Amino acid sequence: MEQYQNPLFTIDNVLFTVAQAELKVLLVKRAIEPFIDQWSLPGGFVDPLLDASVEACARRKLQEKTGVAPSYLEQLKVFSGHQRDPRGFAVTLAFYALMGEQAAQSHIDTVHDAQWLPVHQLQDYPLAFDHQTIIAEAVARLKQKALYSLVPVYCLPAQFTVTELMTVIEAIIERPIQRKSLMRRIEASDMFIAVDEKVSTGKRPAQLYQLKPDADIYLFERNLAE
Amino acid sequence: MEQYQNPLFTIDNVLFTVAQAELKVLLVKRAIEPFIDQWSLPGGFVDPLLDASVEACARRKLQEKTGVAPSYLEQLKVFSGHQRDPRGFAVTLAFYALMGEQAAQSHIDTVHDAQWLPVHQLQDYPLAFDHQTIIAEAVARLKQKALYSLVPVYCLPAQFTVTELMTVIEAIIERPIQRKSLMRRIEASDMFIAVDEKVSTGKRPAQLYQLKPDADIYLFERNLAE
DNA sequence: GGAATAGTGTCTCTTAGACAATATGGA
DNA sequence: TCCATATTGTCTAAGAGACACTATTCC
Known part of the structure; x- marks a missing residue:
């Protein structure tokens, strides 16, 4: 009773910037299965030895991909279910984050597995997991927030x-x-x-x-x- | 690398109602360690066999305590850290929920480990974990939401x-x-x-x-x- | 001076606050 | 009829939209 099979728990980041008057999101190419070689949100497993909190984990994952800390970071929401990951019931906490394009440019230019993609062209890409849904919700939240802040x-x-x-x-x-x-x-x-x-x-x-x-x-x- | 020690992942519910013109929250007495016999938020571990999603888990936990489904349920946010649970790094997804007092009254009256407590008297009770903080954030969110909905x-x-x-x-x-x-x-x-x-x-x-x-x-x- | 971009003045419109006025049922 | 509670009328206030007008720089 005390302990069930603990579900997979991961972190995902929807990192936005605006460049050329377009809203863009940072995507990375998956290096491992499932969804190998498809675009996905930067994220991964929490490491309790490295991360003081889920926020710290999100920042660490973003740092690895962009070389810098985002200017803004906030929890979006948890996505869960049996269908979203072929490995079984999975839980991910999605964050959304904002930063200036310049800050990350040099770092991103040196790798080829990370890229800014315009959010309005994403329907052309098959994204991993339910990341399409997560991005859509992040965009909606950011849009709403832009109206009153x-x-x-x-x-x-x-x-x-x-x-x-x-x-x-x-x-x-x-x-x-x-x-x-x-x-x-x-x-x-x-x-x-x-x-x-x-x-x-x-x-x-x-x-x-x-x-x-x-x-x-x-x-x-x-x-x-x- | 694929799999770290997965952190403890739980669900907590901040179930509100208003009775006698006071905002109240449902608390339950813990039956097990840690924090045995202290008031706490109703919640627990996700059971992938029973729960289709974290929301379904939250509803199930509330049903067990009140006998009915809440009228409203929404994710609040994730709380995490090494300090909040003596067993180590722990992650909990907190929901906040609303319901009429009547609906649950008969069920709650039959048990003695669940009770509506006015949110403005909670500082007098030592709550388990960081539940005091979680409730405070839930109250703030509900307050904000009452202003524009x-x-x-x-x-x-x-x-x-x-x-x-x-x-x-x-x-x-x-x-x-x-x-x-x-x-x-x-x-x-x-x-x-x-x-x-x-x-x-x-x-x-x-x-x-x-x-x-x-x-x-x-x-x-x-x-x-x- | 003309063009282009930056910034201001000011009027309208919508909706919350205030509060007076009206409506309804019970004693 | 009087009282308490429910509902409406209407005036004011704050801040967003619209848009004309002014300011500053480069050519």
């Missing part, structure tokens, strides 16, 4: 312009937003400080912002509306 | 009045709300249908409502504000 900022480098943040948000929620609304939110959130100037492509230079060191994620009381 | 309705029996729903919401968010605001939301959500009349305590009878059979939980674009 500024989490999308974690898809950008440490310093960024309002236009860059606007592009990221629009890529995530898949519709245009008003620059004015965004600027109101940046101000109201009190999460950022303005730094020096910057000439982006030419024209008028844009103000650079960065996260305040102690900034908490501010939750707005209203969603961005249609 | 009508989930608190699942703390009520199938038929209920606006005043009853108002009482439940106020117990959860710990401040009064405007009846007018609630009525607007009931209408806008399109989740309920009015049934026949009812004389509550005397005075003017209140309209009874019940969930539409196919009702999805409606998410409002604004929170109830201060």
Whole structure:
């Protein structure tokens, strides 16, 4: 009674970034069975000797693939069932994470088993396990969160312009937003400080912002509306 | 490399109801070590032979304690670490659930190892494991959700009045709300249908409502504000 | 000066809060 | 009729959308 056959318990990461105004997710080619050579989410087994918690495990797995820590990491949910893994009843805790594309680029370029893929082209790839479903739920959660918080900022480098943040948000929620609304939110959130100037492509230079060191994620009381 | 020592994986349920205008959580007395005879959340090990998923396991555990299925059940999050269980690294998936007090009363009255305790008196009880923390996070999540949805309705029996729903919401968010605001939301959500009349305590009878059979939980674009 | 990008002013619209006014049934 | 509880009317307030207007840089 005390101990059943313990189910397989794993961690999976849905690591997002935005590049070329597109939402992308990091996928890795599986090196072992099952689903060998198919694209899958970076993850694996918890190692109680290495990991202080499931979050620590998720960070470790991401570090191995990208060389850096993600800017944002949060539990998505647990997926379980008899059908999702041919080896039997399996349980995976999925995380979703955000980071700037630049930070990981050099590391990812050196390997050929990891790649950023646009989330809207994933239906063309057969993904391992139920990873297609997991990604879909992660996208939905991120989309929702982008409506009442500024989490999308974690898809950008440490310093960024309002236009860059606007592009990221629009890529995530898949519709245009008003620059004015965004600027109101940046101000109201009190999460950022303005730094020096910057000439982006030419024209008028844009103000650079960065996260305040102690900034908490501010939750707005209203969603961005249609 | 394929298989580490698999961590202990368990399920815990934070089952809420509202009675006497107070938010209460179902706790059970532990029958075995560790933490024997202390109050704890109803839960236990997944049994892959009985449970089709972690949700099914959560329902089964709740059924055993209350005799009925909860009206609402959702994953809260995973808690993990080396400190939370004296037996070593442990992982638990916590759910939170809602139900009307009546539905479980007869079943709970027949046992003496399960009891509804007001969440605001829990600091007086030493709870097992990190269950104090888990409950605190569940309360925070429920509170947040009550601001932009009508989930608190699942703390009520199938038929209920606006005043009853108002009482439940106020117990959860710990401040009064405007009846007018609630009525607007009931209408806008399109989740309920009015049934026949009812004389509550005397005075003017209140309209009874019940969930539409196919009702999805409606998410409002604004929170109830201060 | 013209073009392009950055940022502001301000009006409208929606929905929550406040609270007065009305409705209904019992004593 | 009076009282208590239920329900509606309606005004105000806050913040998002729309969009015109101003600002800054490069050519």
